[in-house]
Amino acid sequence: MQGSRRKFLGLSLGILTAAAAGAVTYPVIKYLAPGKKADARHKVEIPEGEVPEGSAKFFEFEGRIAVLVRKKGGALIALSAVCTHLGCIVQWQKEKEQFLCPCHAGIFSADGAVLSGPPPKPLEKLVFTVASGRITVG
């Protein structure tokens, strides 16, 4: 009888301790975890005039760096500027109309396709619309 009473008390104490540990750990993890709000989905608007032909405009989008490119001929494209190899930010080479990753020399076309180097995948395409002289990404 005494043994089972002791076991019950021990078990209750263990459960209470575990609950207390959880009550402390949960807020600390939530506190430290990066807020989803900061990177939450939101649209970015850029005036068309800021992206002339042959140029690229870099901007922040959903917590990452993105790029708008207007190719020769006028076609517009929105891409993630994060290299798919190891996460460096690609640079726009105006003369060659391509992206170069400065970390390991990965080369992407203006459409984001991998031309050479170690990147395993093309640059992610982003959704955008153009209306009333404004480009809306997202």
Place this chain on the structure above:
Amino acid sequence: MSLLKKLHDWLDVRIGTDELIRKELIGFLLPKNVNFWYSMGSILLFIFAMQVVTGILLMVYYVPHADKAFKSVTTIMNEVPFGWLIRISHAVGSHMMVLVLLVHMLSVLFMGSYKSPRELHWLSGFFLFGLVLVISLTGYLLPWSQLSFWATTIATDSVGIIPYFGDSLVEFLRGSKLVGAATLGRFFTLHVAVIPLAIVVFIGAHLFLVHRTGVSTPPFGLEDTKNRWLGERYAYEGHSGGIPFFPHYALQDLTSIAIYLAVFAGVVFFNPYIFFASTAFVPANPFQTPAHIKPEWYFLANYQTLKIFPSEILGLFVQGAAMTFLALLPFIDRGKERHPLKRPLFMVCSVGGILLYITLMIWGHYS
């Protein structure tokens, strides 16, 4: 053989954990008449650990820059998940630390545990008291609110009354003529690095001393309450036949910590702003001193004392003398008797001193 047993045996063979536990935990005996007040030290250790943990968590989001500090604290309170809990815990914890520290000091005073051979315990504890007050003062500035800014201005200004080098000392403390960005930089460094390290060192010394001399015997429930140490040679107060620290008094310590946590949680969840003045919610404005700026409750007595004396230097001197007297008490009070009711002079002075302190605190609050 279970994994835990295997781990235990592996450690025991290498560092003798069984012998350590037998000697330092189970073998460390406390007097049979030990009481609840002896667990105040453990509560303080727990509070300090909580302050370190919540302080480190706050440092993840806090920005120690004059232009960004207030906003970063507002972000912690309003946008970071459970940021309000971490910040309030840290703020309430700092007040609780001073309160429990005063209770601990009072219990040591009344039980005569500061008397020889425990003079060093008292001295190291007194240094810890000073460090806790300074860490509270430096931490106060960090939110960069009107209260922070002007309370620090007043506190650092008081040093200026020292003759000859008072003004230089004020400038040295602040890092500039007025409280500003330079002050925030050095106060932040003091608060998160220098003083916590010093506190750890002094806690280590304090615990070593307690362990080395053995725990003092409470003067209650004994026929003879005189200090029997003759002062000829080192003698460890062993308490043969006493209560093992582990698990008996460790359990008392845990119980006391649980009671403290209940009080702490009550304040944090039901009245978290009890220690916050309205000026704590307004960003610092160096061009506008708010009316009725007052220091925290544990500095109110000092604040009122400075106001009482016509000469500021006299007010500072009186307080310095009182603190020095308190620090050197074990060397002044050499009487053998330890029971408070058998020490009438001590009782009159200590009760009078406590009443004076409380009176000055209340007066300071309402003046």
